[in-house]
Amino acid sequence: MPEANAPIGCLALVGLGLIGSSLARGARRFGLAQRIVAIDVDAGVRARVEELGIADAVTGDAAEGVRDADLVILCVPVGAVGDVAAAIAGHMKPGAVLSDVGSVKGAVVAAVTPHLGDGIAFVPAHPVAGTEYSGPDAGFPTLFSGRWCILTPPEDAPEAAVARVRGFWEGLGAIVETMTPEHHDLVLAITSHVPHLIAYNIVGTAADLEEVTQSEVIKFSAGGFRDFTRIAASDPTMWRDVFLTNKDAVLEMLGRFNEDLSALARAIRWGDGEALHALFTRTRAIRRGIVAMGQETAEPDFGRARPAADEKA
Amino acid sequence: MPEANAPIGCLALVGLGLIGSSLARGARRFGLAQRIVAIDVDAGVRARVEELGIADAVTGDAAEGVRDADLVILCVPVGAVGDVAAAIAGHMKPGAVLSDVGSVKGAVVAAVTPHLGDGIAFVPAHPVAGTEYSGPDAGFPTLFSGRWCILTPPEDAPEAAVARVRGFWEGLGAIVETMTPEHHDLVLAITSHVPHLIAYNIVGTAADLEEVTQSEVIKFSAGGFRDFTRIAASDPTMWRDVFLTNKDAVLEMLGRFNEDLSALARAIRWGDGEALHALFTRTRAIRRGIVAMGQETAEPDFGRARPAADEKA
Numbered sequence: 269m270p271e272a273n274a275p276i277g278c279l280a281l282v283g284l285g286l287i288g289s290s291l292a293r294g295a296r297r298f299g300l301a302q303r304i305v306a307i308d309v310d311a312g313v314r315a316r317v318e319e320l321g322i323a324d325a326v327t328g329d330a331a332e333g334v335r336d337a338d339l340v341i342l343c344v345p346v347g348a349v350g351d352v353a354a355a356i357a358g359h360m361k362p363g364a365v366l367s368d369v370g371s372v373k374g375a376v377v378a379a380v381t382p383h384l385g386d387g388i389a390f391v392p393a394h395p396v397a398g399t400e401y402s403g404p405d406a407g408f409p410t411l412f413s414g415r416w417c418i419l420t421p422p423e424d425a426p427e428a429a430v431a432r433v434r435g436f437w438e439g440l441g442a443i444v445e446t447m448t449p450e451h452h453d454l455v456l457a458i459t460s461h462v463p464h465l466i467a468y469n470i471v472g473t474a475a476d477l478e479e480v481t482q483s484e485v486i487k488f489s490a491g492g493f494r495d496f497t498r499i500a501a502s503d504p505t506m507w508r509d510v511f512l513t514n515k516d517a518v519l520e521m522l523g524r525f526n527e528d529l530s531a532l533a534r535a536i537r538w539g540d541g542e543a544l545h546a547l548f549t550r551t552r553a554i555r556r557g558i559v560a561m562g563q564e565t566a567e568p569d570f571g572r573a574r575p576a577a578d579e580k581a
Numbered sequence: 582m583p584e585a586n587a588p589i590g591c592l593a594l595v596g597l598g599l600i601g602s603s604l605a606r607g608a609r610r611f612g613l614a615q616r617i618v619a620i621d622v623d624a625g626v627r628a629r630v631e632e633l634g635i636a637d638a639v640t641g642d643a644a645e646g647v648r649d650a651d652l653v654i655l656c657v658p659v660g661a662v663g664d665v666a667a668a669i670a671g672h673m674k675p676g677a678v679l680s681d682v683g684s685v686k687g688a689v690v691a692a693v694t695p696h697l698g699d700g701i702a703f704v705p706a707h708p709v710a711g712t713e714y715s716g717p718d719a720g721f722p723t724l725f726s727g728r729w730c731i732l733t734p735p736e737d738a739p740e741a742a743v744a745r746v747r748g749f750w751e752g753l754g755a756i757v758e759t760m761t762p763e764h765h766d767l768v769l770a771i772t773s774h775v776p777h778l779i780a781y782n783i784v785g786t787a788a789d790l791e792e793v794t795q796s797e798v799i800k801f802s803a804g805g806f807r808d809f810t811r812i813a814a815s816d817p818t819m820w821r822d823v824f825l826t827n828k829d830a831v832l833e834m835l836g837r838f839n840e841d842l843s844a845l846a847r848a849i850r851w852g853d854g855e856a857l858h859a860l861f862t863r864t865r866a867i868r869r870g871i872v873a874m875g876q877e878t879a880e881p882d883f884g885r886a887r888p889a890a891d892e893k894a
Binding site for chain 2: 532539
């Protein structure tokens with residue numbers, strides 16, 4: 269569909285954090301929009317975006333900022349999308365497309381849909397990419413390159429609107445897949461939400477111990493613990509909203525995790541080495557699949573250690 | 582103590598996997614031993630060590646291999662150290678020092694001590710370093726540089742023997758700390774053993790789901806799940822032995838983890854956003870401490886993403 273790959277006339281981004289500022293940088297780097305308007309309620313963020321020069325216009329007035337936009341992307345915590353949609357929907361021009369980048373889709377669809385005026389199509393999106401850093405300085409244009417972006421368009425979404433959003437993400441180097449909001453929320457509960465929850469949890473457990481000092485936890489973290497601290501350093505507001513808005517799927521997947529963990533604890537208590545060895549062998553295959561699919565580096569230690577070639581001998 | 586920093590005459594390494602082969606490479610690179618003898622029961626490993634040329638002699642006969650050694654380091658899974666100690670202790674020369682690299686110390690001390698002959702000092706050690714790869718090809722000489730190595734010498738250990746082992750690890754660039762085996766096992770249970778257990782567990786849970794396909798788990802793993810797959814790809818035999826030999830501390834720390842996780846699940850179920858935000862904010866500080874102590878990279882995504890400088894704008 270040609271129009272899908274034609275650059276967007278005016279792109280409006282609401283929220284210039286890690287994702288929003290990466291979209292601004294990527295849209296310019298890859299020539300995906302003729303004009304980029306950055307909208308943020310935080311004056312400090314607006315000032316920084318001006319300094320970085322990653323948008324053509326910067327404003328705190330959402331209604332004003334979206335007026336001429338052909339594509340508006342909400343890049344705010346999922347708990348805030350409803351209010352933002354309410355503030356801008358009436359000011360978007362007919363034929364414009366509204367999208368988002370939220371890690372939860374069912375709750376976002378429910379919060380945004382009631383505010384949509386005639387002629388405004390909503391095509392929810394979720395790029396499965398990010399880092400543990402936040403804010404406009406954390407973004408970079410290639411954040412989405414080679415990563416999946418999941419679209420959850422309503423059944424009656426105009427084909428052209430879906431093609432426009434798909435084309436935008438493909439222009440950023442993302443691989444686009446479509447599914448229902450319900451399935452998205454289940455898949456992400458296990459591939460993202462529960463992993464974050466248990467990472468936050470073990471870091472909290474370690475911090476609260478009395479027999480082991482915080483300094484010991486830090487010093488000896490290379491034994492495995494430090495891997496968990498990365499995602500446990502992610503944005504607190506974004507993640508609070510994820511757990512509050514994807515409650516059912518998260519608690520369901522957490523239930524499965526707990527059942528399996530109880531069985532594993534029992535195997536340890538009863539000295540069932542075969543059961544442990546069988547699981548530990550099975551889990552290696554999944555990582556090989558992730559590396560083979562280009563979703564992970566094959567370098568030891570994520571590449572942290574990175575010995576030079578001459579270091580091997 | 583001068584002798585601590587004098588090179589070791591003959592160093593014998595039993596087990597040439599990731600750790601043993603890194604010790605061979607490091608001892609040579611940093612001039613820590615005049616002669617290095619590699620001992621391994623696996624003919625394939627011995628052949629590979631010959632090809633790599635990382636030892637002066639390679640043998641499958643442990644008794645013969647340790648005969649002239651001044652320092653013997655056991656680099657085998659903790660479940661095997663007892664048998665290896667029984668096989669070599671009687672063949673070590675008086676005044677020689679025996680050490681190990683096991684991730685569990687209490688069980689190792691209990692398994693090795695009964696086999697020690699007169700004049701053989703045992704100084705247990707645990708370098709808190711490694712990667713998810715195994716075998717003689719996975720090692721590199723700087724694996725221990727800037728990492729902690731924990732010694733758990735018995736109260737009656739000769740000072741010179743402890744100094745010899747300490748000097749060896751400091752020569753590899755490690756930071757040496759001493760504690761009791763019991764405290765070591767408690768500290769490592771939370772900084773290493775339980776993190777590995779929950780990583781293995783969630784990878785297993787994800788692999789067994791029916792509503793979410795394995796291909797979906799792999800594709801969307803960049804949402805956080807993939808971080809767990811790295812340590813869940815670690816050596817199955819080594820980790821089976823860790824859990825079987827540090828059962829009490831692991832189950833105790835796992836109990837704390839589960840209590841905290843139940844409270845977190847309850848906060849999600851009841852929509853207690855403040856409790857979630859408070860924990861998610863607190864956990865950020867721990868990672869900052871780990872990065873500040875040089876135990877972790879400050880690069881986003883462990884450096885996987887690694888945008889070039891020009892990528893930022």
